[in-house]
Amino acid sequence: MTARVPDRLYIDRADRELYDDQTLKSEVFAQRENRDQFLFAMCLGFKHRVRRHLNSREGFFLAKNLRPKDEALIDSVALHESKSADVLADREQVFLIAEEYAHAGIRLLHGEATSGQPGSFIKRLELELFELLEDLHTD
Amino acid sequence: MRIERLILKNYRQFRQAQLKFAGRAGTDLHFLVGTNASGKTNLLNAINWCLYGDEPHLSKDSQQLPLLNLITLDRAEPGQIHEVSVEVWTETDEGALLTFVRRAPFSKDDERQVTQQGTTFTVHYTDTEGNTQICKDDAALPWVERFVPARIREFFFFDGERLDSYFKQATAQNIRHAVFDISQLELLESRVQKRLESTLDDLTKEAGRANPKIEKARAGQEQARAQLDDTNQRIEECERQIEIARASLAELAEKLKGVPDTIALDEERTQLDERLQDTKRLLKAKVDERETLLIESGSLLMLWPAISGAQRLIDEKRKLQELPPPVDKALLDDVLRTATCSVCGRPLDDESGRRVHALLQEVELASQSMHRLQEMEIPLYGFKEEVELFRGRVEVIAGEIDQHEKTLEAFAARKTQIDRELAGYNEALISRWYIERTTFEQTRDQNQQRLGALLSMRTEAEKDFSEAQEQLAKELKKEERVRELRRKVSFCKRAVEVVRATREAIVTETRQRIEAETKRYFFKLVWKRATYSDVRISDDYGIRLIHSMGYECLGSLAASERELLALAFTLALHRASGFDSPILIDTPVARISGEQRGKFAQVLCEVSTSKQIVLLFTPAEYSEDVSRHLSGRASSRFELRPLAGELETKVEVL
Numbered sequence: 144m145t146a147r148v149p150d151r152l153y154i155d156r157a158d159r160e161l162y163d164d165q166t167l168k169s170e171v172f173a174q175r176e177n178r179d180q181f182l183f184a185m186c187l188g189f190k191h192r193v194r195r196h197l198n199s200r201e202g203f204f205l206a207k208n209l210r211p212k213d214e215a216l217i218d219s220v221a222l223h224e225s226k227s228a229d230v231l232a233d234r235e236q237v238f239l240i241a242e243e244y245a246h247a248g249i250r251l252l253h254g255e256a257t258s259g260q261p262g263s264f265i266k267r268l269e270l271e272l273f274e275l276l277e278d279l280h281t282d
Numbered sequence: 283m284r285i286e287r288l289i290l291k292n293y294r295q296f297r298q299a300q301l302k303f304a305g306r307a308g309t310d311l312h313f314l315v316g317t318n319a320s321g322k323t324n325l326l327n328a329i330n331w332c333l334y335g336d337e338p339h340l341s342k343d344s345q346q347l348p349l350l351n352l353i354t355l356d357r358a359e360p361g362q363i364h365e366v367s368v369e370v371w372t373e374t375d376e377g378a379l380l381t382f383v384r385r386a387p388f389s390k391d392d393e394r395q396v397t398q399q400g401t402t403f404t405v406h407y408t409d410t411e412g413n414t415q416i417c418k419d420d421a422a423l424p425w426v427e428r429f430v431p432a433r434i435r436e437f438f439f440f441d442g443e444r445l446d447s448y449f450k451q452a453t454a455q456n457i458r459h460a461v462f463d464i465s466q467l468e469l470l471e472s473r474v475q476k477r478l479e480s481t482l483d484d485l486t487k488e489a490g491r492a493n494p495k496i497e498k499a500r501a502g503q504e505q506a507r508a509q510l511d512d513t514n515q516r517i518e519e520c521e522r523q524i525e526i527a528r529a530s531l532a533e534l535a536e537k538l539k540g541v542p543d544t545i546a547l548d549e550e551r552t553q554l555d556e557r558l559q560d561t562k563r564l565l566k567a568k569v570d571e572r573e574t575l576l577i578e579s580g581s582l583l584m585l586w587p588a589i590s591g592a593q594r595l596i597d598e599k600r601k602l603q604e605l606p607p608p609v610d611k612a613l614l615d616d617v618l619r620t621a622t623c624s625v626c627g628r629p630l631d632d633e634s635g636r637r638v639h640a641l642l643q644e645v646e647l648a649s650q651s652m653h654r655l656q657e658m659e660i661p662l663y664g665f666k667e668e669v670e671l672f673r674g675r676v677e678v679i680a681g682e683i684d685q686h687e688k689t690l691e692a693f694a695a696r697k698t699q700i701d702r703e704l705a706g707y708n709e710a711l712i713s714r715w716y717i718e719r720t721t722f723e724q725t726r727d728q729n730q731q732r733l734g735a736l737l738s739m740r741t742e743a744e745k746d747f748s749e750a751q752e753q754l755a756k757e758l759k760k761e762e763r764v765r766e767l768r769r770k771v772s773f774c775k776r777a778v779e780v781v782r783a784t785r786e787a788i789v790t791e792t793r794q795r796i797e798a799e800t801k802r803y804f805f806k807l808v809w810k811r812a813t814y815s816d817v818r819i820s821d822d823y824g825i826r827l828i829h830s831m832g833y834e835c836l837g838s839l840a841a842s843e844r845e846l847l848a849l850a851f852t853l854a855l856h857r858a859s860g861f862d863s864p865i866l867i868d869t870p871v872a873r874i875s876g877e878q879r880g881k882f883a884q885v886l887c888e889v890s891t892s893k894q895i896v897l898l899f900t901p902a903e904y905s906e907d908v909s910r911h912l913s914g915r916a917s918s919r920f921e922l923r924p925l926a927g928e929l930e931t932k933v934e935v936l
Contacts, residue, residue, distance in 0.1 A: 171577070173570070173573070175577070179577070182581060183577055183580075183581055186580070186581040186584040186585050187584065189584060189585055189588065190584040190585075211657065211660075211661050212661040212664065212665070214657070214658075214661075215592075215657075215658040215661035215662055215665075216581065216582075216585055216588075216589070218592065218654055218658050219585060219588040219589045219591065219592040219658070219662070220585065220588045222588065222591060222592050222595060223587060223588035223591050223592070228595060228599070228651040228652070228654075228655055229651050230651075231650065231651040231654035231655065232650035232651045232654070265572075265573055265576060268576055268580060269576055269676065272576060272579070272580045272583050272672075273673070275583045275584065275586070276583060276669070276672065276673060279583070279586060279669070
């Protein structure tokens with residue numbers, strides 16, 4: 144068991160320019176904090192089940208900025224990944240899982256947001272989410 | 283009387299010009315043709331300047347120029363005197379000659395400043411025996427009054443375009459003054475009536491000196507009369523303002539017929555712009571709200587397998603009562619601290635100690651995880667609700683966005699429609715018309731209210747005056763000493779009443795005569811005879827044109843028809859006035875076209891059999907319709923030819 148609780152969450156240094164990309168900022172991240180951008184990237188990475196190891200780490204936002212619902216999301220991902228509740232005691236591991244999903248997710252997000260017409264990403268997202276919702280109800 | 287000759291020297295663009303208006307049996311018609319700025323209107327001004335000392339038809343450009351011809355001015359040496367002179371030679375019916383001459387010397391200084399050195403006015407009257415009488419300056423003025431009195435000269439020497447505006451401004455007042463002036467009642471009023479009234483005042487003052495009560499009554503009557511006169515003047519002014527407002531409103535109504543209300547449309551357009559901006563802001567807020575919903579709820583949907591997995595785990599742990607854990611952590615802490623089992627009291631050996639430590643770690647580990655699971659429980663159930671509501675919320679927001687977009691489309695469409703309605707219109711001009719209309723409506727309404735009050739005041743003032751007169755009469759009757767005076771006063775009063783009644787009778791008769799002649803001339807001039815049935819000048823001097831369907835239609839006349847009506851009225855005034863002085867009309871048919879010009883020419887030919895008529899045409903006015911009627915009948919024809927530089931005009935006989 145590890146008692147160390149990291150004080151921040153990290154991104155890969157190379158991802159900074161993706162988070163700062165103007166298209167992404169206007170299409171997805173308009174006036175959103177780093178925390179929200181990270182979490183959305185994490186969700187996208189999880190949706191596609193892609194994790195990538197961080198090569199060089201750079202602090203992105205402080206852990207104290209995580210709200211309870213944000214922590215719940217991150218913990219859910221860690222639980223799903225490790226299949227054991229014990230992982231929840233290891234905050235480093237929990238954060239690492241989130242960071243690796245976010246690392247994969249931001250690339251996927253950048254690709255999707257910059258591939259279509261301006262304003263089309265949100266439209267495609269809406270359609271995909273409705274499909275997910277359908278699948279949910281079917282399940 | 284007729285103008286026999288007009289001689290101009292150095293008068294504006296006429297350096298040396300002489301026009302002889304030779305009469306011919308059966309006709310005394312003359313015309314001049316000249317382009318714009320050739321000097322037609324300045325011929326009219328020349329006659330006015332000669333006879334009356336002013337130039338009422340001067341253009342704005344000419345107002346800046348000196349009277350002295352510019353070529354003469356340019357050639358003049360400093361200190362040299364050059365004279366402007368205009369001579370109007372007239373001939374009476376009896377064959378006597380009456381010559382009006384006005385001269386004005388000018389000098390130029392070293393800085394090319396020109397100064398007029400006064401003016402002289404002389405009248406030469408030569409009777410049929412050859413005897414000549416010469417009068418100068420003020421002494422000559424009565425001769426002018428015999429020719430064309432100053433007060434009514436605008437009916438003899440006038441600009442044809444002015445005719446159109448004649449009926450626009452205070453019609454009834456114009457007509458009342460015209461009838462009064464033409465009736466030549468000024469003599470009756472100023473000489474006879476005023477003299478009688480003055481004598482009456484003197485007599486009553488004399489009686490007042492004999493008796494203070496009479497003086498008091500006299501002063502009271504005077505005050506009451508002054509009050510009544512003042513009220514009457516105010517009523518007249520009020521009525522004039524109402525007429526002006528009414529005429530202007532009729533004119534504006536014509537202008538605004540079919541024209542969009544630019545002020546209202548412009549206001550609507552401004553409001554639409556504001557509402558467009560508001561709706562755009564609302565739309566953007568909804569779009570942002572939708573994006574936020576998609577991002578936030580989208581995160582949940584994408585993580586749903588993890589979220590639902592976590593929920594299931596929590597439910598399991600809750601079923602297994604592993605939330606919270608059953609081990610008393612504090613107890614284990616205490617055992618390790620005291621190195622004594624708190625159950626049996628035995629000291630802990632190494633093995634026991636390691637096992638308690640491991641158990642505590644396990645408890646701590648389990649507690650931390652379970653603690654986290656417990657903390658996750660509430661947010662996870664919140665996520666479930668959020669996901670369930672997601673579709674509904676998205677659809678609601680989509681509906682609102684759709685509504686805003688439709689509203690924006692509707693606003694944009696209405697703006698386009700307004701722009702289309704206003705296209706081609708001079709918005710600023712039309713807005714001004716609407717503002718003018720509102721102003722005139724307010725003026726009319728305010729003056730009508732004022733008039734009502736003034737009419738009441740007049741009734742009171744008349745009553746006060748009547749009472750004051752009675753009081754004075756009573757006091758005069760009481761006083762024996764003023765019996766003789768009383769007799770004279772009574773005589774004067776009766777005489778004043780007779781004069782007034784005579785005046786009213788003359789005015790009424792003149793009005794009726796003018797009405798009949800106006801109608802006669804109008805139906806000769808107008809193109810659409812069958813459209814109109816009557817022309818009336820009522821007791822209040824309002825001119826009414828009656829449509830064949832029975833309603834009054836003066837306000838809806840076209841400008842050309844209005845000009846013909848004004849011309850008919852003017853000719854009627856001439857017949858009623860008894861003055862056979864000539865008529866000079868500048869641009870007589872400017873607003874009249876087609877067949878009406880021919881009729882106009884015909885009527886003038888008829889009038890010219892008994893009166894001299896001089897017409898000043900532009901080439902465009904002197905159309906075939908006009909020349910067909912006039913050229914054969916004209917006694918003389920002239921052309922005004924501006925020379926190079928337009929500083930001089932030559933008069934050529936055609």
